[in-house]
Amino acid sequence: MGTITFEGKEFVSKEGETVLDCLLRLGVSVTNSCKSGVCHSCILKTTSEIEGKSQKGLSDSKKKAGLFLSCQQQVADRMEVFSPDANTLFIDAIIVDQKRVSDSVVVVKVRPLQDFSFTAGQFINIVRGDGHCRSYSIAGRTGDSELELHIRKVPNGILSNWFYDEQLINEKIKISEANGECSLTTEMKGKNLLLIGVGTGLAPLYGVVQDALESSIVEKINLIHGSFTFDGLYYCERLKELEQKNHSFDYYPLFLKGDEREGFIKGDIVEFVKKFNFEASNTIVMICGDPVIVKSLKQTIFLAGVPSRSILSDPFVSKY
Numbered sequence: 001m002g003t004i005t006f007e008g009k010e011f012v013s014k015e016g017e018t019v020l021d022c023l024l025r026l027g028v029s030v031t032n033s034c035k036s037g038v039c040h041s042c043i044l045k046t047t048s049e050i051e052g053k054s055q056k057g058l059s060d061s062k063k064k065a066g067l068f069l070s071c072q073q074q075v076a077d078r079m080e081v082f083s084p085d086a087n088t089l090f091i092d093a094i095i096v097d098q099k100r101v102s103d104s105v106v107v108v109k110v111r112p113l114q115d116f117s118f119t120a121g122q123f124i125n126i127v128r129g130d131g132h133c134r135s136y137s138i139a140g141r142t143g144d145s146e147l148e149l150h151i152r153k154v155p156n157g158i159l160s161n162w163f164y165d166e167q168l169i170n171e172k173i174k175i176s177e178a179n180g181e182c183s184l185t186t187e188m189k190g191k192n193l194l195l196i197g198v199g200t201g202l203a204p205l206y207g208v209v210q211d212a213l214e215s216s217i218v219e220k221i222n223l224i225h226g227s228f229t230f231d232g233l234y235y236c237e238r239l240k241e242l243e244q245k246n247h248s249f250d251y252y253p254l255f256l257k258g259d260e261r262e263g264f265i266k267g268d269i270v271e272f273v274k275k276f277n278f279e280a281s282n283t284i285v286m287i288c289g290d291p292v293i294v295k296s297l298k299q300t301i302f303l304a305g306v307p308s309r310s311i312l313s314d315p316f317v318s319k320y
């Protein structure tokens, strides 16, 4: 048990409770999404001592300013916690385009209304007017002025159904700065890339493919896109076109359930990756999408001989 002083009021925690869970339970509104330390939407500020894991992935300047991930910090005996200046964490943006590309995926374009920069492969947190917040990966090239997002409608999902079902052009939202592991860096020069996306896990990798082809920083690029059903695959035509135009790029669309389809692979993505022929010692692997499959793919890739520092991933964790 411990006590949080937050904006002049005291809140008593239960045994082992995180700062986020304690404040939410006692009726304080704190932006949050994954509750796993991935999305960074739950940042608060403190002058008290905190655990290293609650600042994991934050920039040095944020660490110095006392910012921390409230979902990762257990309440200590006595903690003083503040709301950070929301204007430093979120900026205004507007939805400018919205197109369904399959029975379950909608492509949404968002225009930031203030300065914003990102590297292909990163994700942002989106906050709707009512405060609901979720993370979505950017499917565009570094420097694009509009952010393309691929959003899969999940059963009863609050934000994904809103994006899929409602007419949202000109809708105002807030977006966070961009974060994430799966981006190209100059250290990858001369390496090969193996990109594995599950469902809308294609989104960040689609941006990485475009950046990689434009910059020629890496040698060979293999993209494996897996889906449960054939209908869950999308952007197949444009990826096949990209493959035809670029000899350094190979694309493997794959689905698990349903009848065989010409030009597509039917099978389990983990089994496919186990048998996939690539140069483990010279390949950077990026894996995105469903967290359970991402975990199992990471193990498979590690056992294939890729060192863990060369395996990057952004699992699409949800707090439920």
Ligand SMILES: Cc1cc2nc3c(=O)[nH]c(=O)nc-3n(C[C@H](O)[C@H](O)[C@H](O)COP(=O)(O)OP(=O)(O)OC[C@H]3O[C@@H](n4cnc5c(N)ncnc54)[C@H](O)[C@@H]3O)c2cc1C
Pocket (backbone or CB within 6 Å): 034, 038, 039, 123, 134, 135, 136, 137, 138, 149, 150, 151, 152, 153, 154, 155, 156, 157, 158, 159, 160, 161, 200, 201, 203, 204, 290, 314, 315, 316, 317, 318, 319, 320
């Ligand atoms: C780093 C990161 C990047 C992400 N990028 C993307 C992206 O590019 N595209 C994208 O579509 N999603 C992405 N997500 C997932 C996204 O943030 C939401 O979790 C997802 O859209 C569901 O939100 P919701 O509000 O619709 O569902 P919620 O209201 O949060 O959940 C409703 C129900 O749906 C279930 N549920 C939640 N997520 C899933 C899921 N993925 N599959 C099946 N059931 C689910 C929950 O268990 C719950 O029962 C990302 C997540 C993270 C952490």
Ligand code: FES
Pocket (backbone or CB within 6 Å): 032, 033, 034, 035, 036, 037, 038, 039, 040, 041, 042, 043, 069, 070, 071, 072
């Ligand atoms: S990092 Fe805390 S809610 Fe996502």
